[in-house]
Amino acid sequence: MRVSWVTEDEDVASMVEYGRISGEYDAVAQGEHTCYAFFFYRSGKIHHVKIGPLEPSTTYYYRCGGLGPEFSFKTPPSTFPIEFVVVGDLGQTEWTASTLAHVGNKDYDVFILPGDLSYADTYQPLWDSFGRLVEEYASHRPWMVTEGNHEIEFFPIIQHHTFKAYNARWVMPYKESGSPSNLYYSFDVAGCHIVMLGSYADFAEGSDQYTWVEADLGKVDRTVTPWVFVVVHAPWYNSNKAHKGEGESMRKAMEELLYKARVDVVFAGHVHAYERFTRIYDKKADPCGPVYITIGDGGNREGLALKFEDTSQLSLYREPSFGHGRLRVIDETRAHWSWHRNNDSDSFVADEVWLQSLTTTKSCWPSTVDNDESKKKCDEL
Numbered sequence: 212m213r214v215s216w217v218t219e220d221e222d223v224a225s226m227v228e229y230g231r232i233s234g235e236y237d238a239v240a241q242g243e244h245t246c247y248a249f250f251f252y253r254s255g256k257i258h259h260v261k262i263g264p265l266e267p268s269t270t271y272y273y274r275c276g277g278l279g280p281e282f283s284f285k286t287p288p289s290t291f292p293i294e295f296v297v298v299g300d301l302g303q304t305e306w307t308a309s310t311l312a313h314v315g316n317k318d319y320d321v322f323i324l325p326g327d328l329s330y331a332d333t334y335q336p337l338w339d340s341f342g343r344l345v346e347e348y349a350s351h352r353p354w355m356v357t358e359g360n361h362e363i364e365f366f367p368i369i370q371h372h373t374f375k376a377y378n379a380r381w382v383m384p385y386k387e388s389g390s391p392s393n394l395y396y397s398f399d400v401a402g403c404h405i406v407m408l409g410s411y412a413d414f415a416e417g418s419d420q421y422t423w424v425e426a427d428l429g430k431v432d433r434t435v436t437p438w439v440f441v442v443v444h445a446p447w448y449n450s451n452k453a454h455k456g457e458g459e460s461m462r463k464a465m466e467e468l469l470y471k472a473r474v475d476v477v478f479a480g481h482v483h484a485y486e487r488f489t490r491i492y493d494k495k496a497d498p499c500g501p502v503y504i505t506i507g508d509g510g511n512r513e514g515l516a517l518k519f520e521d522t523s524q525l526s527l528y529r530e531p532s533f534g535h536g537r538l539r540v541i542d543e544t545r546a547h548w549s550w551h552r553n554n555d556s557d558s559f560v561a562d563e564v565w566l567q568s569l570t571t572t573k574s575c576w577p578s579t580v581d582n583d584e585s586k587k588k589c590d591e592l
Contacts, residue, residue, distance in 0.1 A: 213260070225244045244258045267288050283351065296535055297478050298323075298535040306553075374393075389427070392419065405439075410461060411444070428471075
C-alpha cells in the first residue's frame with residue numbers, strides 16, 4: 212500500500228509507522244518526497260511511502276511523519292468476494308459531499324475513480340482543499356484513480372508541462388505494472404485484473420500506451436484473474452449529447468485489443484450522467500464484448516448532462532443524476548453491479564444487473580470450443 216500526504220512543514224520525515232493494534236506500531240517504512248511550483252504557487256512537501264508486505268482483509272493503524280493523528284485502513288481480500296466503489300468526475304461541491312457520504316454509509320474494499328478529481332483547473336489551492344475533502348475516505352480504503360481532462364492543466368506557450376500536480380500528488384503503481392507513465396497502469400486484486408487507461412496520453416497504434424496495454428492484456432491469466440475490467444475517462448460509447456464522440460479516436464485505436472482480451476466491463480467518466488450499455492464491439496451488440504458503463508456523476512461543479520439522444524438500441528439504462536456505482540464480484544463467474552442515485556436523502560438503487568464473466572462463455576473462446584469439439588469426435592470414434 213502506498214500512503215501519500217502533504218505537509219506545510221518541510222522538516223517532516225517521509226516515514227510511516229504502522230501496526231495491527233491502535234497506538235502500537237511494530238513496523239516503519241521510509242519513502243520519498245517531492246514538491247512542485249505552478250506560477251506563483253508552491254506546493255507543500257508531498258510524501259509517498261510504500262508500506263508492507265501486508266496481510267489481506269486486515270485493519271492496520273498508521274501514523275505519518277512520526278507525529279499527527281492516527282489513521283486506519285483495511286486491506287482488500289485476497290479472494291472473492293470483493294466490492295468496488297466506482298465514481299467519476301468527483302469535484303468539490305455539496306453533491307460531492309453527498310456522494311461521498313452515501314459511499315461511506317456502506318463498506319467496500321477499493322475505490323475506483325475514472326478521472327476528474329479536484330477540478331482545480333490550474334488554481335492549485337483546490338488540489339489542497341480536495342485532499343482535505345477526501346482524506347476521511349481515501350485514508351481508510353485504497354483509492355485507484357486515472358486522469359481526466361481537468362487534470363491536464365496546460366497553458367499554451369507559458370506552461371508546457373501537463374499533469375504536473377496530478378503526477379506529483381497521485382502516484383499510482385505504474386512502475387510496478389511495467390508502465391512508463393503514471394497516466395496508465397494496471398493492478399490485480401482478489402481475482403480481478405484492472406487496467407487504468409489514459410484518455411489524454413498518446414494511444415495510437417505503436418505509442419507507448421498502446422504497446423504497454425497490448426503486452427499487459429497479453430499476460431493476463433484468466434485462471435488467476437477470471438475478471439478483467441478497464442477504466443478510462445472519455446467514454447467510447449455515449450448516447451448523451453454532452454462530449455459526443457470525444458472518445459471515438461481512442462475506441463478506434465484500442466477497442467480490438469480489449470475485445471480480443473475478452474474484457475468484461477469498461478468504466479468511464481467525463482459525461483456527467485449515468486449510462487449502462489449492453490455488451491458491444493464495433494458499435495454493435497456482441498456477447499463477447501465488454502459491458503460499457505459511464506459513471507461521471509460524482510458531483511462536479513459543472514452540473515449534470517441532461518440531454519440524451521431520443522433512442523439508442525445499445526443503451527439499456529440512462530439517467531442524468533448524481534450518484535455512485537458498486538461492483539460486487541461474488542466469485543469467478545458472477546458479479547453484481549448497482550448504481551445508487553443520491554438525489555434522495557438515502558442512497559437509492561436505481562439500476563442493477565447481474566454479470567457473468569466472459570470466461571464462462573465458451574463461444575467467446577474459439578480455441579476452447581475447437582478443443583471441446585475435437586474431444587467429442589474422439590469420443591464418438
